[in-house]
Amino acid sequence: MAIPSEQITSICSHCGKAIPAQNIDLHYAHCSRNLEKCKVCGDMVPKRHAEEHYFNTHAPVSCSLCSETVDREILILHRDENCPQRIVTCEYCEFPLPAVDLFKHQEVCGNRTEYCHLCGRYIRLCERSGHETRCHVSSNSVAGPSRPFGSEQGWGLFYLLEELQEV
Numbered sequence: 001m002a003i004p005s006e007q008i009t010s011i012c013s014h015c016g017k018a019i020p021a022q023n024i025d026l027h028y029a030h031c032s033r034n035l036e037k038c039k040v041c042g043d044m045v046p047k048r049h050a051e052e053h054y055f056n057t058h059a060p061v062s063c064s065l066c067s068e069t070v071d072r073e074i075l076i077l078h079r080d081e082n083c084p085q086r087i088v089t090c091e092y093c094e095f096p097l098p099a100v101d102l103f104k105h106q107e108v109c110g111n112r113t114e115y116c117h118l119c120g121r122y123i124r125l126c127e128r129s130g131h132e133t134r135c136h137v138s139s140n141s142v143a144g145p146s147r148p149f150g151s152e153q154g155w156g157l158f159y160l161l162e163e164l165q166e167v
């Protein structure tokens with residue numbers, strides 16, 4: 001449809017659209033009665049659907065896990081990383097539990113001990129990974145003829161300095 005070159009348009013003061021001048025009164029009457037500018041996104045929304053639009057598009061949502069109200073943009077982040085009720089796994093026993101209980105649980109759980117067959121001692125679970133490295137390194141070094149550089153290295157240096165001081 002070709003637009004006649006002499007056609008004049010007016011800007012509707014309600015929605016900001018350019019409307020053919022001969023229709024502007026009619027348009028404005030309809031527009032101002034039925035449409036409303038959304039304060040959040042600026043879209044023109046039918047007045048009777050404005051509330052629905054707000055709740056479906058912009059309203060904060062409540063997290064289904066902790067029922068806290070969060071902005072919908074951060075809901076996924078909240079559920080994945082911040083929600084106190086999100087399910088996390090204990091690093092010691094791999095038991096799934098809500099994040100809010102993890103700290104207390106791991107304090108207890110990490111203090112349980114486990115028997116280390118290499119050195120014959122009971123090692124706390126929270127120290128196990130560090131212990132295993134040390135324990136394996138020193139048992140290897142006892143067995144092997146050449147002493148690999150491990151966590152013992154620091155001590156060797158320490159003794160060396162002490163000897164130097166005594167001279």
Ligand SMILES: [Zn+2]
Nearest residue numbers: 012014015031
């Ligand atoms: Zn309008």
Ligand SMILES: [Zn+2]
Nearest residue numbers: 038040041042
């Ligand atoms: Zn909106």
Ligand SMILES: [Zn+2]
Nearest residue numbers: 063065066083
């Ligand atoms: Zn939550």
Ligand SMILES: [Zn+2]
Nearest residue numbers: 090092093109
């Ligand atoms: Zn645990």
Ligand SMILES: [Zn+2]
Nearest residue numbers: 116118119135
């Ligand atoms: Zn050990």
